[in-house]
Each structure stands twice: as C-alpha cells, then as structure tokens.
Amino acid sequence: MKITIIHGQSHKGSTFHITHLLAEKLDGELTEIFLPKDFDEFCCGCTNCFINGEDKCPHFKKLSPITETIDNADVIILASPVYVFHTTGAMKSFLDHYGYRWMSHRPKDSMFRKQGVCISTAAGAGVKSTNKDMADSLLFWGVGKIYRFGTGVAATSWERVSDKKRRHIEKKVSSIAKKILSRRNKVRPGIKVRVLFSVMRLFQKKGLNPIDTKYWKEQGWLDGKKPWEN
C-alpha cells in the first residue's frame, strides 16, 4: 500500500509523531512532503489552472513531483498543527494549488478509490476547524473514504505530551489504521462524495467552463460513467 503524507509543517513535533504512528501501523511504502520546505509557493490568483489548464500554473513544474506522489498513493494523509484555529499557512497555500481538481472543475478519477486522513494537534482547541480545512479538499477532490483525528495535546512539543494522552492517541490511531487496512483495494466512495459528484455533473451539463466540460466529456462522466466504477 502506497502512503503519501503531506506535513503542513517542516518540524517534527506532536503532529509529525502522531502521523508517523499511523504510517507505521499501515506499514506501507511511504512518501513524505514537508511544507513549506518542499513547496513554498503561494497561489498568485492568476486562475490559469481553472481556465487555461493546470500546466499553465506558474508553479506547475515545481508541484508536479508532489502531484505524482499524491496520484500514486492509496492513502493520502494531510497533517497540520493548529495555528489560530486553522491549518498552517503552508498547508493552505499548498491546497490552494489544487482548486482545479475540485469536483466542480476537473477531479482526478483515481481519487474516488483512495482513502484520506486528516490529522491535527492543538495545545487546547481548534482541531475540528483545522481538520475541516484539510477534509474539505479531500472531499472535493473526490477521495472515497476520509478519516479525521484531532487532539488537544496540552503541550507545545511531543516530549511534553503525557503518557495518558499518548495512550489515548495510540488507541485512536490504531482504530483508524484498522479501518484503512480493512478497506484496502476495495474503496467505494461514501454517499457524500457520490451525491456531490451527481450535483457537479448537473452543473457540468450546462457547460459553464469549456475546459471543464471537455474533461468531463472525455471521462465519459456526462454519459453516465462513474469514476469509481472504472
């Protein structure tokens, strides 16, 4: 099983250690991207990706190897510490670059058969909104099954996290790993993804953005074909 982790930070604190715990339990082939170390561009708002094609993004070349590891993965893990109730700026800037892949534009068919995980840690509060920041992208990319784990660690470093908290983390992470492993190679997207796809299909039938319409036609999705049934 191929696993790609996008770390929303470049240091190895609580979020990193929890994320690694999950990766160890999944015991797959691991690729890790650290932000902003491995990708530090902000979306410049040119909208080229939406209108003229993703290859017209000024950061396309730099992003391509990362996109490739995401596309090759069976499991995508997005992980971020909570910064002022949300994901890190580095994670947000990274995700902005994949707006064109949202179901409202040109989702990648393989996404519908992948599993995704959002992991966040806070000192106290903010994991719900932070996980939502990341889960929104996974959902609109079309990722079939999405899991979330967030916890207040009551610490600003992994070394200071209590044994009791570590036991709680271990239990939760094991439970997610079990579910992921049980769905290995047999992901069917949940109702939310399937309904979203159907709604987006109605919009695509109106032909609002020519490059998107062309893409949906090529995939056969306007003729009733479903990306998860390929």
Ligand SMILES: Cc1cc2nc3c(=O)[nH]c(=O)nc-3n(C[C@H](O)[C@H](O)[C@H](O)COP(=O)(O)O)c2cc1C
């Ligand atoms: C800029 C910044 C903003 C933060 N904002 C919050 C916050 O809104 N809520 C919170 O509980 N902790 C907040 N924290 C604390 C971290 O989320 C918390 O210590 C987290 O576990 C750090 O993860 P890490 O060890 O992976 O870096 C903030 C930390 C930083 C550096």
